[in-house]
Amino acid sequence: MAQEQKYFWVMLERKRFFLCLAVLVGVLVVGALVGYAVPLPEDAFPRQDVLGASTAMQDVRNVRTFRLIFFNNTRVFLLMAVGILTGGLLSLGEVFVIGYMVGVFSRMALAQAMPLPILLAALAPHGVFELASFMTVGALGLYFASRIYGQLKGHTVDWTKEIIVYAKVAIASYVVLLLAALVEVYLTPTLIHHLVT
Amino acid sequence: MAVPIQAPVPDVKLARYNIAVMAYFLLLMATQYALAYKYLLYIPEKWRGVATVSTLVFFGFQSLFMVAVIPLGMAFIFSWLYLIDIRASVKSLYPIVVTSLTPFYLLLGLMIVYGVFFLQVSLEPTDDVQRLSEMIRADVNRQITSGAFPLSRLGSVAAVTSVGLCAYLLYRRLNLRSLVAEQLGQWPSWLGVVHRRLNLGAIIAALIPLTFVGSLLVFQKLSGLLATNVLEKLNLQPPR
Numbered sequence: 001m002a003q004e005q006k007y008f009w010v011m012l013e014r015k016r017f018f019l020c021l022a023v024l025v026g027v028l029v030v031g032a033l034v035g036y037a038v039p040l041p042e043d044a045f046p047r048q049d050v051l052g053a054s055t056a057m058q059d060v061r062n063v064r065t066f067r068l069i070f071f072n073n074t075r076v077f078l079l080m081a082v083g084i085l086t087g088g089l090l091s092l093g094e095v096f097v098i099g100y101m102v103g104v105f106s107r108m109a110l111a112q113a114m115p116l117p118i119l120l121a122a123l124a125p126h127g128v129f130e131l132a133s134f135m136t137v138g139a140l141g142l143y144f145a146s147r148i149y150g151q152l153k154g155h156t157v158d159w160t161k162e163i164i165v166y167a168k169v170a171i172a173s174y175v176v177l178l179l180a181a182l183v184e185v186y187l188t189p190t191l192i193h194h195l196v197t
Numbered sequence: 198m199a200v201p202i203q204a205p206v207p208d209v210k211l212a213r214y215n216i217a218v219m220a221y222f223l224l225l226m227a228t229q230y231a232l233a234y235k236y237l238l239y240i241p242e243k244w245r246g247v248a249t250v251s252t253l254v255f256f257g258f259q260s261l262f263m264v265a266v267i268p269l270g271m272a273f274i275f276s277w278l279y280l281i282d283i284r285a286s287v288k289s290l291y292p293i294v295v296t297s298l299t300p301f302y303l304l305l306g307l308m309i310v311y312g313v314f315f316l317q318v319s320l321e322p323t324d325d326v327q328r329l330s331e332m333i334r335a336d337v338n339r340q341i342t343s344g345a346f347p348l349s350r351l352g353s354v355a356a357v358t359s360v361g362l363c364a365y366l367l368y369r370r371l372n373l374r375s376l377v378a379e380q381l382g383q384w385p386s387w388l389g390v391v392h393r394r395l396n397l398g399a400i401i402a403a404l405i406p407l408t409f410v411g412s413l414l415v416f417q418k419l420s421g422l423l424a425t426n427v428l429e430k431l432n433l434q435p436p437r
Contacts, residue, residue, distance in 0.1 A: 034254070039246035085272050086265035093261035100254050104247070145268075152287060 011165045012143065020088070020142035024095050024135050031096040035103020045111040061189055070181040073130065077177055080137040081170055087148070088141030095138055098131075121191045129180035133173040140166050199383045204278065204285040204371045211288070214295045218267060221298060224305045225260035226253075231312030236333050241324045266413075270294045273409045274367070281401070282383065283376050293370060297363035297406070300355040311346050356410060363406040364399075374398035 076094065083090035102123070109119050144166070151157050233252055240248045271290045278285045320332050341348065367373060377398040381389050391397055 031254075034250070038250045041243035041247075044243070083265075086268040089261055089265045089268060093258040097254060097258050100251075104251070148287060 011161065012169070016146055017139060017143050020139040020146065021135060023142060024091065024138050027092055027095050028099040028102075028131070028135070031099020032103035032106075033099075035100040035105075036107050038104060038107065040104075040107055040111055042111050045108055055193070058189055058193060061186055066181055066185040069184055070178065073177055073181060074174075076134065077137060077174060080134055080141075083138060084141040084144050084166065086141065087145030088138065088143075091138030091141040095135070098134065102127075118192055118195055121195055122188060125188055125191060126180045126184035129176050129183060133177040133180060136173045136176075137170055140169060199282045199380075201282040201284050202376060202379055204283055204289060204376060206286045207289055207292070207370065209288070209292055211291060214292050217295050217298075218264060221295075221302065222260050222264050224302060224309075225263055226256055228305045228308045228312065229256040229259065231309045232316065234312070235316060235318040236320075236336075239318075239320050239322060239329060239333070241326065241329075244326055267291075267294050267298075270297075270363075270406075270409055273412070274405055277401075277405045277408070278371075281377075282380055283371075285371060289371060293363065293366040296366060297359050299362065300358040304351055304355040307351065308346070308348075315346075316340070360403075360406040360410055364403040367405060368399055368402035373402050377401060 076098075079094060080091050083094065106119060106123070109122075110116075147157050147162065230253070233256075237245065237249055237252065271287065271294050274290050274294070275285055275287075318336060320329070320336060323329050323332075340346070374396060375398075377392065381392055381397075388397060391400075
């Protein structure tokens with residue numbers, strides 16, 4: 001009898017899973033490039049008062065903002081989770097849209113003459129956790145499709161175990177999403193303020 | 198313990214169904230663009246680029262969402278049959294679900310014709326993007342309520358036809374009548390009585406797409422509630 005694996009993520013076929021993750025990262029990058037390449041009217045974005053904005057951000061570091069951000073992220077997360085059932089089809093679309101938004105936002109921020117370090121500080125600390133969470137759940141969809149394809153080709157898949165692993169990975173990703181919201185509300189504004197002042 | 202039986206696996210080439218799915222996606226994109234095109238012309242030139250690309254990205258996502266009904270439907274049918282110990286193959290379900298969408302191809306075709314030749318948009322030109330978006334929203338609402346194109350009625354007809362087609366294909370191609378008859382010995386005896394009088398296979402074939410459409414409606418309703426009411430009920434106002 002095969003030895004019971006200690007960690008649930010070991011039960012995923014890692015090479016296949018990382019390939020799915022790589023596909024999603026590729027789609028995210030393409031989305032971001034499309035968003036960045038969109039022609040924006042430069043004169044429509046006056047130079048932003050970064051100091052004023054960072055000061056204002058200090059006032060919204062509270063539970064209410066956290067709940068709002070976490071709730072919105074949860075909606076995207078749930079859509080990604082439903083995306084598993086569609087074999088990653090929804091996840092691909094959603095990741096493209098996320099990439100597109102990041103691209104457009106970055107372009108707008110640079111048009112407003114926002115310094116690059118501040119832009120990175122505004123996006124990266126929470127973005128890393130947030131994207132990691134979304135991408136992991138999204139990759140599960142592509143992974144699921146590839147497992148069905150594998151079964152059609154004659155491989156044996158224990159679907160009960162498979163579903164349990166997916167559920168555990170999704171729960172772990174959701175915890176990471178919680179962390180992302182905490183970073184976004186409590187750490188990012190402080191970091192930006194620190195950089196500005 | 199119930200012994201599962203295998204539904205027949207057809208010897209079909211899936212390539213033509215893959216093309217049909219691609220065509221469905223493109224048709225969805227084309228329909229949305231055909232309906233939006235006349236509004237996009239009113240957007241001030243400097244904003245038109247970003248508005249067009251963003252609209253296309255949104256339409257692309259929306260189209261993917263609608264195409265996702267195919268794998269979702271397959272998963273739904275598979276689970277339904279799994280519960281009654283019938284094992285259907287992906288190869289048999291995929292053509293059934295794709296063919297069931299035929300009424301929607303026709304509806305989308307009609308919508309493109311309407312958007313290109315009959316849709317009349319007349320807005321007051323303005324450079325104020327905020328005001329323009331409000332005017333577009335109001336005009337779209339007016340178009341819907343005026344009934345110039347009976348979208349909801351035609352949509353309902355397409356949905357009912359699609360459900361009927363799906364039920365028929367499930368019944369015929371999976372040979373549900375004989376599969377159900379084979380499984381009856383393992384089910385409660387009253388189901389045998391029902392089967393002798395009413396053809397249980399046909400009832401199950403009809404119930405599957407009906408419950409799927411019901412689930413989609415419930416999901417739509419719930420997501421609508423999530424998007425609006427829950428925020429208010431949790432007293433989550435956007436941060437100032």
